[in-house]
Amino acid sequence: MTDSVTFQLTVNGADRVVEGAWLGESLLYVLRERLGLPGAKNACEQGECGSCSVRVDGTLVCACLVLGASAAGSEVVTVEGVAGDAGGLTDVQQAFLSQGAVQCGFCTPGLVMTVHDLLERNPTPTEVELREAISGNLCRCTGYGRILAAAQAVVAERSGSGRSQRETPS
Numbered sequence: 001m002t003d004s005v006t007f008q009l010t011v012n013g014a015d016r017v018v019e020g021a022w023l024g025e026s027l028l029y030v031l032r033e034r035l036g037l038p039g040a041k042n043a044c045e046q047g048e049c050g051s052c053s054v055r056v057d058g059t060l061v062c063a064c065l066v067l068g069a070s071a072a073g074s075e076v077v078t079v080e081g082v083a084g085d086a087g088g089l090t091d092v093q094q095a096f097l098s099q100g101a102v103q104c105g106f107c108t109p110g111l112v113m114t115v116h117d118l119l120e121r122n123p124t125p126t127e128v129e130l131r132e133a134i135s136g137n138l139c140r141c142t143g144y145g146r147i148l149a150a151a152q153a154v155v156a157e158r159s160g161s162g163r164s165q166r167e168t169p170s
Contacts, residue, residue, distance in 0.1 A: 007072035011035060012081025023069050027061075028052045030068035031078060039079035039109045043138075050137030053110040053117075054078050060117040079109035082116055091154050092116050099150035103141035111137045115151045124155055 004020040011031070018034050026045075031037045031054070040063050041051035047062040054063045055077040083090045092115050095101070102108050111134060118125055118133040125133065130151050131144075139147065 005069055007069050009071055009074060009076050011037065011076045012078060013084065018068065021068055023067070025068045026064050027054070027056070027066040027068045027071050027076070028063035031063060031076070037078050037080050041106055041109060043106065048138070049107070050110040050114060051107050053113040053137070055113065055117060060114060079112055082113065090116065091157060092119070092150070095150040095153045095157075096147070099146050099153055101142055101146040101150040107137055107139040111139065111147055115154070119154065119158070124159060127152070
């Protein structure tokens with residue numbers, strides 16, 4: 001029988017103890033099954049679809065590819081915690097709703113995390129930079145036009161203009 005481990009993660013600003021985990025459990029499993037945070041979705045389990053995207057110590061990762069125990073002591077931010085203490089919807093989440101970038105919703109948490117990550121690193125990305133950022137996220141229902149429109153709407157809103165300042169032609 002494999003020994004279980006106990007470790008601590010800081011998830012969405014709160015210290016969380018994970019008890020009785022198997023060393024081989026993915027961070028995705030730990031978040032969903034042990035900590036009750038279902039926002040990151042389990043789809044491919046191979047890091048190909050982006051539906052399980054979370055930030056670990058400020059870096060966007062596919063939680064299915066990270067061992068839960070290896071994230072011990074790390075700061076993890078999931079879609080449930082992206083708004084921080086403010087609660088409610090972030091501007092990115094609201095733009096996804098307003099622009100119709102949500103249909104089945106399965107890919108949405110990963111895409112929201114990806115757009116937040118991009119805009120934190122680059123507040124005024126071009127359309128090409130937006131497309132590149134979301135290229136690791138698969139969406140089967142909505143299509144990417146509305147997702148790009150949502151991201152561009154956030155860029156425009158944050159910059160105080162009606163359009164992204166660095167927008168490139170389609």
